[in-house]
Amino acid sequence: MAILEILEYPNTLLKQVSKPVEKFDDSLRVFIADLKETMDAGPGATGIAAPQVGRFERIVYIDASKTKRKVKNHGRMVLINPVIVAQDGSEVGREGCLSVPDYTGNVARATEITLKTQDADGVEHTFQMEGFEARLVQHEMDHLDGILFLDRLVSRRNSLFKRKNYKKPASKES
Amino acid sequence: MDTWYMTTFVGKDRSGIVAKVTQALYEGGCNLGEASMTRLGGNFTIMMMVKSDGTKEELEKIIEPVCREFELRSHVDKINGELHKHCDPDVLISVHGADRAGIVASATGVLAEAGLNILNLETDVGGKEDRPVYVMHLEGIAERGIDALEKALEKLEEEQGVQTHINPIDTLIG
Numbered sequence: 001m002a003i004l005e006i007l008e009y010p011n012t013l014l015k016q017v018s019k020p021v022e023k024f025d026d027s028l029r030v031f032i033a034d035l036k037e038t039m040d041a042g043p044g045a046t047g048i049a050a051p052q053v054g055r056f057e058r059i060v061y062i063d064a065s066k067t068k069r070k071v072k073n074h075g076r077m078v079l080i081n082p083v084i085v086a087q088d089g090s091e092v093g094r095e096g097c098l099s100v101p102d103y104t105g106n107v108a109r110a111t112e113i114t115l116k117t118q119d120a121d122g123v124e125h126t127f128q129m130e131g132f133e134a135r136l137v138q139h140e141m142d143h144l145d146g147i148l149f150l151d152r153l154v155s156r157r158n159s160l161f162k163r164k165n166y167k168k169p170a171s172k173e174s
Numbered sequence: 175m176d177t178w179y180m181t182t183f184v185g186k187d188r189s190g191i192v193a194k195v196t197q198a199l200y201e202g203g204c205n206l207g208e209a210s211m212t213r214l215g216g217n218f219t220i221m222m223m224v225k226s227d228g229t230k231e232e233l234e235k236i237i238e239p240v241c242r243e244f245e246l247r248s249h250v251d252k253i254n255g256e257l258h259k260h261c262d263p264d265v266l267i268s269v270h271g272a273d274r275a276g277i278v279a280s281a282t283g284v285l286a287e288a289g290l291n292i293l294n295l296e297t298d299v300g301g302k303e304d305r306p307v308y309v310m311h312l313e314g315i316a317e318r319g320i321d322a323l324e325k326a327l328e329k330l331e332e333e334q335g336v337q338t339h340i341n342p343i344d345t346l347i348g
Contacts, residue, residue, distance in 0.1 A: 042347065043347070044345075044347045045347045045348060046346060046347060046348055047346075047347075047348030048348060049348075062348075067344055068264075068344070069342055069344055071344065093343075093344070093346065094262070094263075094343045094344070094345040094346070095345065095346045095347075095348070096262070096345055096346065096347045096348075097347065097348060098347065098348065101258075102258045102259070102260050103260065104260070104262055104345050132344055132346065135346055136346055136348055139346060139348045140348050156294070156313075
């Protein structure tokens with residue numbers, strides 16, 4: 001296994017669109033192991049996409065179980081040729097990227113997704129994901145199309161985060 | 175030797191100020207770091223990190239013509255220009271209510287006691303002249319956890335008759 005070099009913005013290779021994986025062989029499995037190790041070596045990283053390490057194939061590795069605050073997740077998973085077949089809702093959240101060090105910004109993403117993907121053996125699966133994990137998949141899948149979170153930034157000022165902890169409305173005002 | 179200066183400009187807002195100020199600095203051989211411009215009560219305000227190999231007096235000379243043209247007041251301070259060392263907030267708080275003296279002091283006071291380190295603060299006065307509404311957004315680091323801040327905000331709601339919202343910021347790195 002090896003920690004791979006991460007391409008950093010403004011490297012124009014990050015704008016490249018990745019090709020579908022066609023061969024599910026040992027070379028793919030070795031690459032997935034390296035990708036996982038590279039993600040784990042990235043400070044606070046919960047996901048990584050193959051083009052971030054210069055392999056322009058539709059491969060993503062995620063682990064939404066690594067967040068500081070626990071979120072609903074499917075644990076560690078590799079996504080090969082992933083496709084979002086349905087999505088719902090929209091929420092602004094904070095994102096950063098291994099390819100864009102020392103910067104975080106607000107991005108709107110769908111809150112719920114239905115994801116069709118293959119695993120390392122080429123077997124198809126369908127997953128329902130929500131919240132942080134759904135955001136993570138959308139962020140990583142953007143890399144496969146040459147899109148960075150910088151391309152989707154909304155202002156940090158007055159950004160609307162979801163009001164999860166909405167409390168009682170004021171009733172005293174005259 | 176390059177020195178960082180915090181340079182602030184305040185004046186009546188007009189279009190074209192930022193372009194003229196930054197052009198003057200560029201022509202004067204300065205580089206810009208981080209900056210924040212906002213309109214406060216109809217006033218143009220900007221704070222800019224300016225890097226220059228000249229003295230404070232030389233920088234003041236560079237900006238003097240544009241200050242005269244736009245009737246801006248400026249202030250230049252030598253600073254430690256720490257770039258590439260961002261702190262990421264982990265909590266977003268908003269407070270709103272009928273405007274009256276002391277809202278910011280009481281809100282930030284109870285939050286500081288509960289361990290909030292404020293990284294960003296914006297406040298606005300909306301509503302009508304005879305019924306002003308105060309809106310405050312804060313981003314920061316919950317040094318003693320979010321529960322402590324939630325309790326502080328509950329107390330603030332009871333005592334000050336304001337409404338508050340608090341949301342964790344789960345920054346995604348991928």
